[in-house]
Amino acid sequence: MNRKFTRREFGIMAGAAGVAASSLGAPAIAQGKPRLVVIGGGPGGATIARYVAKDSKGAIDVTLIEANAVHTTCFFSNLYLGGFRTFDSITHGYNKLASDYGITVMKGFAIGVDAAKRTVSLAGGEKVSYDKLVVAPGIDFMFDAYEGYSEAVTSTITHAWKAGPQTQVLKRQLEAMDDGGVFVIAPPPNPFRCPPGPYERISMVAHYFKQHKPKSKIICVDAKDKFSKQGLFQEGWDTHYDGMVEWLPLKITGGVKAVDVKGMALHTGGDTIKGDVINVIPPQKAGNIALAAGLANESGWCPIDPFTMASTRVAHVYVIGDSSIAAQMPKSGFSANSQAKSCAMAIRHALTGSKAFDPRYGNTCWSLISPDNAVKVGASYKATAEKIAKTDGFISKTGEDEALRATTAGEAFGWYDGITADIFG
Ligand SMILES: Cc1cc2nc3c(=O)[nH]c(=O)nc-3n(C[C@H](O)[C@H](O)[C@H](O)COP(=O)(O)OP(=O)(O)OC[C@H]3O[C@@H](n4cnc5c(N)ncnc54)[C@H](O)[C@@H]3O)c2cc1C
Numbered sequence: 557m558n559r560k561f562t563r564r565e566f567g568i569m570a571g572a573a574g575v576a577a578s579s580l581g582a583p584a585i586a587q588g589k590p591r592l593v594v595i596g597g598g599p600g601g602a603t604i605a606r607y608v609a610k611d612s613k614g615a616i617d618v619t620l621i622e623a624n625a626v627h628t629t630c631f632f633s634n635l636y637l638g639g640f641r642t643f644d645s646i647t648h649g650y651n652k653l654a655s656d657y658g659i660t661v662m663k664g665f666a667i668g669v670d671a672a673k674r675t676v677s678l679a680g681g682e683k684v685s686y687d688k689l690v691v692a693p694g695i696d697f698m699f700d701a702y703e704g705y706s707e708a709v710t711s712t713i714t715h716a717w718k719a720g721p722q723t724q725v726l727k728r729q730l731e732a733m734d735d736g737g738v739f740v741i742a743p744p745p746n747p748f749r750c751p752p753g754p755y756e757r758i759s760m761v762a763h764y765f766k767q768h769k770p771k772s773k774i775i776c777v778d779a780k781d782k783f784s785k786q787g788l789f790q791e792g793w794d795t796h797y798d799g800m801v802e803w804l805p806l807k808i809t810g811g812v813k814a815v816d817v818k819g820m821a822l823h824t825g826g827d828t829i830k831g832d833v834i835n836v837i838p839p840q841k842a843g844n845i846a847l848a849a850g851l852a853n854e855s856g857w858c859p860i861d862p863f864t865m866a867s868t869r870v871a872h873v874y875v876i877g878d879s880s881i882a883a884q885m886p887k888s889g890f891s892a893n894s895q896a897k898s899c900a901m902a903i904r905h906a907l908t909g910s911k912a913f914d915p916r917y918g919n920t921c922w923s924l925i926s927p928d929n930a931v932k933v934g935a936s937y938k939a940t941a942e943k944i945a946k947t948d949g950f951i952s953k954t955g956e957d958e959a960l961r962a963t964t965a966g967e968a969f970g971w972y973d974g975i976t977a978d979i980f981g
Contacts, residue, residue, distance in 0.1 A: 589617040590907040593676055593686035595666045595845055597622030597650060599629070599889040600877025601692035602979045603896035608903055609657040615908050619660040619684060620653065621676065624720075627980075630750065631889045632972055633719035635924060637727055638760030639767070646719065652981035669849035671870045688903050691851060691858075692877045692892070693843025694718070695749050701839045703814035712817050713834045717749060729833045730761060735769035740831030742777045742812045742822060747857070748840045749878050749887045751784035752933070756923040757835075759789065762797035763926055774801045777812055777822055777829055779839075781805040785923060785933055791954045792925035812836065842879035849873065857881045862939035863915060864902035865895055874899050883943035884935070891919045893975055915939050922968035929958070930965035
């Protein structure tokens, strides 16, 4: 069914940054081709840039602003820690987006959005104007949630929750650790990027220890009392890494209160827990540029129109991926890619009048527990007036046979190849 224009797509809505849309001033579309600017070249931003450029067949001018020259995917970064992938194999460039799709890829860091003038400011002083803007910067961290933790100490106590140099530091630390050492990991409270991710990380580090440092231990100081795919992970740890993993829920420790970098310890509500390698994943919020642009509400995340991913706070701006409040959709690369495709359709509709349909969203998260043994959880979603709502879902079962788990692992590797081609071309 051809979907009707929403009020928002006509720019009738007022921006939360206090800018009434009627005062936005800028014409709906400047002379020449309409211009889409995308901030962030991750699974959300790179996908939407590619889909708008590809499907508009050059009718829309697309610029992608990305801080880094290459993108290392967070997905499969745990597999790099486990020794299943090389760093190069999870790192992707933007060349094809430029050469095959005509996208202008600008390496730069966006520091502000002027909703009235419809421009994005970059740290280098440039200004880029847009007719429609997509903000897809992923997450940023609330380091101050834990006394003693800050960006400055992450070369010693990593977060490794934005893949790249941080993941390499963590891998080097694990490799340098003596057999019999203790790896402490502190997963964040909800909501956060990739709900099963910390527990897949535990599995991958356990696999590495089992191969190379079998006397070592893993202690998980969780900020929660339950976690994604819990039964499946705990069964996997008992089966494959017997006695190696100790998971401490919030109700036992009271959670992390302070990080002692010199003493290599976490102070919790109760005990102090020492580690030889410590990985603290702090509480999270939308990427800083989304907050600077006035796109986030008091939760620290960005509300959106479930049909189009348009911001409900600032006109002509869309938020996709981890920064958005996508209700029941988890913050995942799969979700970001799925949202990007629906949002691409809405933006082409708004800029060129092409057809738009009610969006369908999907997500599946695979987690490798040991070689040839993966589990998955997934769901389908539809847009409703209130939210992106789950329509059905599935999850692996405990006690599944080895052949099924191996098939699931094979799916995960196939998915990685498929989705990275879909994102980066
Ligand atoms: C360990 C781990 C494992 C995971 N495993 C899975 C998995 O198996 N499956 C899955 O689906 N998901 C997984 N995820 C989650 C997934 O990686 C994220 O949900 C996904 O990357 C979100 O995409 P995004 O585009 O919103 O943000 P990002 O991937 O963070 O991309 C944002 C991009 O924007 C850029 N940027 C940010 N701010 C600016 C700025 N101001 N100016 C210019 N550029 C900027 C960044 O450099 C970055 O390239 C995992 C995450 C982690 C940490």
